[in-house]
Amino acid sequence: MVTEPESKFIRIDDQEIPFVHGQTIMDATLAAGVYIPHLCHFPGITPQGNCKLCTVEVDGKPLAACTSPAAAGQRIRNNTPELNESRKALTQMLFIEGNHICPSCEKTGNCPLQAMAYHLGMLHGHFPAQFPVREVDASHPTIMLDRDRCILCSLCVRASREVDGKNVFAIAGRGTHASLIVNTANGKLVDSDIEPSDLAARICPVGAILIKEHGYDAPIGKRIFDQHKINEIGLEKIYIAGAKSDDS
């Protein structure tokens, strides 16, 4: 059996931070208050490494921080112009692969994807816009599913299974054919057992899953990212409380 080395530290950019056995690089850095950009990671939910925004260089190799275990002595580069440029390109792809018309979106101002794009200085989508045609599911009385904005992060899939003890969502298909499906006989949300208080209904980092009758609750200036920056650690509680958390 390999014995664990004495010093349990990783070095990220110029900072040495501690970790405990079993933590990922993401867990350790978040605990130490160091921000690594991420969209598909949420504390307490099994990481899946979907968005790749958290890619850091570990001893020269690119790895997803949310799925890579921390190991003593790792030298990690995170906040570098090169990595942030790649993160911006990934974010641009997330925008052009869906239909993200922020001015008409209920999530605007409260949207982590939008806030990430601000953080990375994204001025335009760069790549040709795909304008995909995707199905909207408005069948449920209190929850709305607008797949135009889904970035396939699978947070709703994982939250439903791991926290809500249900199995409402799944991702079907691959590549550009991948889509979020609802695990009911006719594929409609209305026949599922999802409820607005479920984490799955609140965890979406974009305006793909929305609680009905709460659109545009907070006026401009009072929305989450009017008051916070995405690189603040521990914003998750505010996201899931939803747009009602206008700090007023």
Added chain:
Amino acid sequence: MTHKPKLKLATTSLAGCFGCHMSFLDMDERIVELLEHIEFDRSPFTDIKQLDHCDIGLIEGGVCNAENVHVLRTYRANCRILVAVGACAINGGVPALRNHFSLKECLEEAYVKTPDMINPHIPDDPELPLLLDKVYPVHEVVKIDYFLPGCPPSADTFYRFLSELIEGKEPQIGKVELRYD
């Protein structure tokens, strides 16, 4: 102070709502200050119809028809610096919501299926510019030098951008308040 020649500025609105032009006017009296350094060429503000050679062209709105393509190409050919202004120019914006539907569906919805239409039919006057299959961001049609996001970009954003260009600096768009709505 030495007097530099004034920069020539042209603006146009393609598939947009004129909100970006309104926001430009929200600079209020700062426009008077800018006019010491810039002069307007073709623009809805001046109603000049022909585009001369210009230093800066501001494009509001996405590209939705053949005339938009023509105007945009004319601006590119005549402007040293071409700027995509606002959400519609940058990603199609709200007009791009029609991209979910075929052109036929859109036209039928507007001109045939709308209740209480008198003589419902799809307009076919030859003077009307042909609609494109989709609404496109302007950078997919011509090369764009700068992007001013926002729906619309704030008056402060316009002011800062133009002031930096007047001073001969590289405008730092990422540093100004970045907003898509």
